Amino acid sequence: MSDVGAAIGQTLSPEALEGLLRRIGAERYHNRHPYHRRMTAGELSKGELQAWALNRYCYQAAIPRKDAIIIARSSDPAFRAAWRSRIEEHDGSDGWNGGIARWLHLATSLGLDAEVVKSERLALPATRFAVGAYLSFCAERSFLEAVASSLTELFSPVIIAERVPAMLAKYDYITRDTLVYFERRPEQASRDSDFALAYVLEHADTAERQQAVVDALVHKCDILWAMLDALDHAYGAGEAIPPGAFIPEH
Amino acid sequence: MSDVGAAIGQTLSPEALEGLLRRIGAERYHNRHPYHRRMTAGELSKGELQAWALNRYCYQAAIPRKDAIIIARSSDPAFRAAWRSRIEEHDGSDGWNGGIARWLHLATSLGLDAEVVKSERLALPATRFAVGAYLSFCAERSFLEAVASSLTELFSPVIIAERVPAMLAKYDYITRDTLVYFERRPEQASRDSDFALAYVLEHADTAERQQAVVDALVHKCDILWAMLDALDHAYGAGEAIPPGAFIPEH
Numbered sequence: 001m002s003d004v005g006a007a008i009g010q011t012l013s014p015e016a017l018e019g020l021l022r023r024i025g026a027e028r029y030h031n032r033h034p035y036h037r038r039m040t041a042g043e044l045s046k047g048e049l050q051a052w053a054l055n056r057y058c059y060q061a062a063i064p065r066k067d068a069i070i071i072a073r074s075s076d077p078a079f080r081a082a083w084r085s086r087i088e089e090h091d092g093s094d095g096w097n098g099g100i101a102r103w104l105h106l107a108t109s110l111g112l113d114a115e116v117v118k119s120e121r122l123a124l125p126a127t128r129f130a131v132g133a134y135l136s137f138c139a140e141r142s143f144l145e146a147v148a149s150s151l152t153e154l155f156s157p158v159i160i161a162e163r164v165p166a167m168l169a170k171y172d173y174i175t176r177d178t179l180v181y182f183e184r185r186p187e188q189a190s191r192d193s194d195f196a197l198a199y200v201l202e203h204a205d206t207a208e209r210q211q212a213v214v215d216a217l218v219h220k221c222d223i224l225w226a227m228l229d230a231l232d233h234a235y236g237a238g239e240a241i242p243p244g245a246f247i248p249e250h
Numbered sequence: 251m252s253d254v255g256a257a258i259g260q261t262l263s264p265e266a267l268e269g270l271l272r273r274i275g276a277e278r279y280h281n282r283h284p285y286h287r288r289m290t291a292g293e294l295s296k297g298e299l300q301a302w303a304l305n306r307y308c309y310q311a312a313i314p315r316k317d318a319i320i321i322a323r324s325s326d327p328a329f330r331a332a333w334r335s336r337i338e339e340h341d342g343s344d345g346w347n348g349g350i351a352r353w354l355h356l357a358t359s360l361g362l363d364a365e366v367v368k369s370e371r372l373a374l375p376a377t378r379f380a381v382g383a384y385l386s387f388c389a390e391r392s393f394l395e396a397v398a399s400s401l402t403e404l405f406s407p408v409i410i411a412e413r414v415p416a417m418l419a420k421y422d423y424i425t426r427d428t429l430v431y432f433e434r435r436p437e438q439a440s441r442d443s444d445f446a447l448a449y450v451l452e453h454a455d456t457a458e459r460q461q462a463v464v465d466a467l468v469h470k471c472d473i474l475w476a477m478l479d480a481l482d483h484a485y486g487a488g489e490a491i492p493p494g495a496f497i498p499e500h
Contacts, residue, residue: 064330068322071337072315077345080314084341087321087334095327 008211014201017210021197021217025155028221031162035228035236040162042170046110047248049171051235053107054246055127055227058120060103062131064090069138070146082195089188102181109178122246126230130223137219144209148200148216152224153193157186258461264451267460271401271447271467278471279402281409285478285486290412292420296360297498299421301485303357304496305377305477308370310353312381314340319388320396332445339438352431359428372496376480380473387469394459398450398466402474403443407436 012020030036038044039052067086074080092098107117116122138146160182167174204213234241241247262270280286288294289302317336324330342348357367366372388396410432417424454463484491491497 061325061327064327065322065325068318068330072318072322075311075315077311077314077341077348077350079345080318080337081341081343081345084334084337087330091327091331091334093331095329095331098327100327 008207008214011205011207012210017204017213018197018201020214021151021200022154024214024217024221025152028218028225029152029155029159030221030224030228031155031159033225033228033232035232036159036163040166040170042166045235045248046171046173048231048235050107050110050112050248051231051246053103053110054112054117055123055231057103057107057117058123058127058131059134059227060090060100061118061120062135064100066135066138069135070143070150073139073143073146079199086192089184099181099185106178106181109175110173122244124230124234124245125242127227130226130230134220134223137216141216142212144200144203145212145216147196148204148213149220150196151193151200151217152220153189154197156189156193160186258457258464261455261457262460267451267454267463268447270464271450272404274464274467274471275402275405278468278475279405279409280471280474280478281405281412283475283478283482285482286409286413290416290420292416295485295498296421296423298481298485299424300357300360300362300498301481301496303353303360304362304367305373305481307350307353307357307367308373308377308381309384309477310340310350311368311370312385314350316385316388319385320393320400323389323393323396329449336438336442339434349431349435356428356431359425360423372494374480374484374495375492377477380476380480384470384473387466391466392462394450394453395462395466397446398454398463399470400446401443401450401467402470403439404447406439406443410436 008020035044035048035052039049044052064087067083067090071080071083071087074083088098090099092101104114104117108114120128134149137149141149164179164182167179168176200213204210234245235248258270285294285298285302289299294302314337317333317340321330321333321337324333338348340349342351354364354367358364370378384399387399391399414429414432417429418426450463454460484495485498
């Protein structure tokens with residue numbers, strides 16, 4: 001077991017805390033998951049990619065709700081206004097011209113039916129539970145922990161930089177248009193995670209709060225990892241699709 | 251007692267339901283409260299106006315949180331995007347260039363200190379409890395009831411049309427600049443309440459749901475009324491200011 005999750009004994013400097021958070025990402029972010037590794041190696045079947053897009057849609061669709069939960073908990077108008085841009089990006093100006101629509105485009109470009117994807121009814125139960133755990137965490141834990149749980153965005157430019165060129169190179173049915181969702185994400189994620197990181201480094205000013213922040217990021221990494229675990233179990237080598245879940249055409 | 255609150259025996263047509271909701275406003279909206287009547291009659295002392303602005307700030311400041319709660323509960327991106335404009339108007343683009351800032355301007359124009367108002371520490375406990383009841387209602391009741399509780403906005407153009415000309419005419423220290431908050435509100439409230447009313451009329455399609463919607467609007471009217479009751483008791487004729495609350499200079 002890594003020492004990254006070890007208890008923080010004394011209050012860290014902001015620089016040391018940031019270093020620890022980045023080490024958590026390096027060890028636990030889902031770009032290290034076998035499902036992602038197989039994706040970038042060109043080893044996923046089309047059905048496995050479809051299952052990924054369909055399940056991940058549930059997560060994408062819940063993100064604005066998660067961010068609204070965080071906004072609802074803030075009594076600082078300036079914080080709320082800054083955080084609001086996250087919702088604007090995912091929902092767009094009318095609900096269907098932002099990031100959720102672009103993820104739906106990814107799913108339909110892989111051959112899935114838009115209404116089926118939007119209904120979420122063929123998603124894995126484990127996906128829904130993981131997404132629900134994220135919403136509950138942001139609603140029920142301290143405000144600082146809710147903000148800290150967003151810090152996986154620190155690492156999303158890495159996974160996107162691995163994913164996009166590999167998918168374009170390895171799957172002949174995937175084009176730049178398929179992956180248009182990812183074009184704006186690195187810039188958005190970078191700006192959003194800069195803001196969240198600055199907030200966390202400023203407010204996690206005791207060993208106890210720093211531990212809470214570290215645990216929140218670990219928890220969020222667990223959520224993303226569990227989603228790929230569920231995909232791997234259902235659609236990977238030993239294909240074991242639970243009742244009612246998406247069944248790829250073979 | 252009015253029959254407006256009476257139980258709905260059978261499912262009403264959308265037109266009949268709208269009529270009932272508007273009758274509730276006509277009977278229960280806080281433009282009928284003695285404190286408002288005294289305000290428009292020019293009978294409030296400056297201290298009473300200050301107390302009103304200071305306490306009402308707590309309500310204004312909580313509105314974006316209430317709206318974020320409603321957004322967090324919606325799984326419809328189009329609904330969320332439409333409802334989001336409410337937050338944009340109150341928080342503005344940076345937190346302090348929207349409706350909350352304009353209400354703060356009203357309060358400081360009446361001679362109050364901005365930091366004291368923003369801290370909310372001199373507000374009446376009853377104000378805080380009423381605001382908290384509104385947030386809890388929107389978080390805990392059905393989504394339809396949460397939306398319906400916003401329908402007091404149907405009546406806000408009425409109270410603003412009563413308030414603004416009367417305040418300009420009756421209080422020599424109040425100018426158009428003092429009341430700039432109200433300039434954009436009738437248009438915003440009208441657009442927002444049209445959207446909410448259409449949602450409610452579409453979704454309150456059983457007698458049970460219609461009753462829930464009626465009760466939600468009554469509850470919200472109660473919240474606004476209770477805030478003026480508390481002001482009246484604390485700062486009105488029998489001045490009885492609770493410990494720790496704002497004390498006007500005499």
